Amino acid sequence: MLALISAEFTKLKYPPIYWLVGFVVSIMAALIFASHYFDINNIARINVDPWFKLMTASNSILAVFISVPFVVLFISAAVFIEHHSNIWKQQYVSPFGRSTIYYSKLATILLLVLFTFILVLCMTTLCGYVLNIIFPEIEFAFYSPPFGKWIQTTLRVFISLLGIIGIQYFLSLRFKGFLIPASIGVVFFVVGIIIGAMNNPIAKFFPYSYPMIFRDHKMFTIDKINITDYGILNSVELNSILCFVLFILLGNVLELNRKVD
Amino acid sequence: MTALQLKNISFGYRKNEKVLDSVNLSVEKGTVYGFLGANGAGKTTTIRLILGLLKAKDGHIKLFEKDIKDVYPKGLKQVGSLVESPSIYGHLSAKDNLKIWCKNFNIPQSRIFEVLEEVNLSDTKNKKTSNFSTGMKQRLGLAISLLHNPEFLILDEPINGLDPMGIIEFRKIILEQKEKGRTILLSSHILSEVEKMVDRIGILKNGKIVFEGSISDLEKLRQKDVQLKIKVDDVKRTIPLIGERNVNEVDRNYIHCVIANESEIPGLIEKLVSEKIKVFEFSQLSSDLENMFINVANE
Incomplete structure (x- = not known):
């Protein structure tokens, strides 16, 4: 399985994927930089750790606006490579078994999404230090970045995305082109934002809303959605995991029985 | 094995x-x-x-x-x-x-x-x-x-x-x-x-x-039959003379047919001439795999 995952990484030397990851990392850094640069008077406070504000802003922008379209486009592109190269038949006549191929591709996707989030974290940290050069009064250099907390919240963004990852992986395998799964994902993303922003309880059952409601990003009111906290995870995060498991298992069953052209 | x-x-x-x-x-x-x-x-x-x-x-x-x-x-x-x-x-x-x-x-x-x-x-x-x-x-x-x-x-x-x-x-x-x-x-x-x-x-x-x-089995088949390509002025009258069963394909004035043995060729030509059928071309096709394949597939 590890060998197959390593091979999957070689396949992803695909320019659109590089561009997508590069775009997400750059846009996140640019937004964080701009939000601090143009609002420096509100941000620079004596004896207040500026990293927490930066971390919160970064994770909120990532969760609400960036992560869903990124995951939708990324998964559609990663699976599209296989369809476009007419590779399934060659893969499925190799001695590994369809499930192994299916899960190794999924594992690669999960790892690369996480890797992109780590890159975002690194770039936004770098933004903090660059801002400190321009505005020393902001005191980014005086405090240490709260990496432990930051990684923890980033992981929670990732968990809230699992449902969408499951659905998009399922759709990308079912439809041969790039456009159909990507379009479905983008439409659902917009619907998810609308439902979440409207404070509609349905959002709890609509995975494309999860990244914006799994915690209060202080962008919209979400009090009517009734999220139950179970300690480590809350009900939205649990729904996301359940949705992921459901779609991944269903996808595997269908893949085992797929007639390959 | x-x-x-x-x-x-x-x-x-x-x-x-x-x-x-x-x-x-x-x-x-x-x-x-x-x-x-x-x-x-x-x-x-x-x-x-x-x-x-x-x-x-x-x-x-x-x-x-x-x-x-x-x-x-x-x-x-x-x-x-x-x-x-x-x-x-x-x-x-x-x-x-x-x-x-x-x-x-x-x-x-x-x-x-x-x-x-x-x-x-x-x-x-x-x-x-x-x-x-x-x-x-x-x-x-x-x-x-x-x-x-x-x-x-x-x-x-x-x-x-x-x-x-x-x-x-x-x-x-x-x-x-x-x-x-x-x-x-x-x-x-x-x-x-x-x-x-x-x-x-x-x-x-x-x-x-x-x-x-x-391939040698195929060679045996190859030796068995003789493939002919004949161009005549009247295809309709020629076919019964060759025998309908032996005709593989008719393409305008050309007839593609098979006979059992090379020795039948002079007799066949004589028969066509005696029936006053004008023969413009009479050629023996090399019986390669392509022709064998057509024969076998047509059987």
Whole structure:
């Protein structure tokens, strides 16, 4: 399985994927930089750790606006490579078994999404230090970045995305082109934002809303959605995991029985 | 030892449809088997069944004398395949494409250079494969199938779309693989090309094997019948003289027919002349595999 995952990484030397990851990392850094640069008077406070504000802003922008379209486009592109190269038949006549191929591709996707989030974290940290050069009064250099907390919240963004990852992986395998799964994902993303922003309880059952409601990003009111906290995870995060498991298992069953052209 | 054996294989994509009807064939280890048939005869379907891409409704498939159901998918380690067009990542180089399969099979990357050498692609190993010609893509597809050193190669229409030079080059590679002792199943409808590579052939027609045997069996058939091409002024009057059963094809003023023996030719010409039929052309066709194939397929 590890060998197959390593091979999957070689396949992803695909320019659109590089561009997508590069775009997400750059846009996140640019937004964080701009939000601090143009609002420096509100941000620079004596004896207040500026990293927490930066971390919160970064994770909120990532969760609400960036992560869903990124995951939708990324998964559609990663699976599209296989369809476009007419590779399934060659893969499925190799001695590994369809499930192994299916899960190794999924594992690669999960790892690369996480890797992109780590890159975002690194770039936004770098933004903090660059801002400190321009505005020393902001005191980014005086405090240490709260990496432990930051990684923890980033992981929670990732968990809230699992449902969408499951659905998009399922759709990308079912439809041969790039456009159909990507379009479905983008439409659902917009619907998810609308439902979440409207404070509609349905959002709890609509995975494309999860990244914006799994915690209060202080962008919209979400009090009517009734999220139950179970300690480590809350009900939205649990729904996301359940949705992921459901779609991944269903996808595997269908893949085992797929007639390959 | 039998590398592959198909026993009473039947398959249809829909209920009551029979794309394959009780297909039996066997490929001996170390031989090259030509699997022939017109487009739509069921060759690719048969290959997909052998490789486990489809499941047969009836019958048994044995790979190295073990039922494919018992050894699938691990048993495919002994098999290298190229099913129709090669599966290649166009955004990667030939070397990177092979690197993927090296990682998959857990084999050292030094093997990449060996197979590239075998298929004459060493000079273009770093070129993006989307810029490859059809022949280069086919050779890379073959390199992928050879990478894990399989005992058995299954190649579905590997010379499809190749120019004459490409066909010659591909044939050379196949013959080199044969010399190395690999068993090869080669499907094609370009019969004259297959004839030069194979030890045994099987002809598939409408999902049924209509001929199976060695090249020498085919030679015997070849000696048995004489193929004629006759151009006359009155086709309608000529056909009964030749015998309707012997006529294969009528194309305007040309009649393609078969007679049992060369000695019948003078008598036939005399008969046509005595009936005042004007004969413009009377030629004996070389009875190569192409003609044999047409005969067998028409029977």
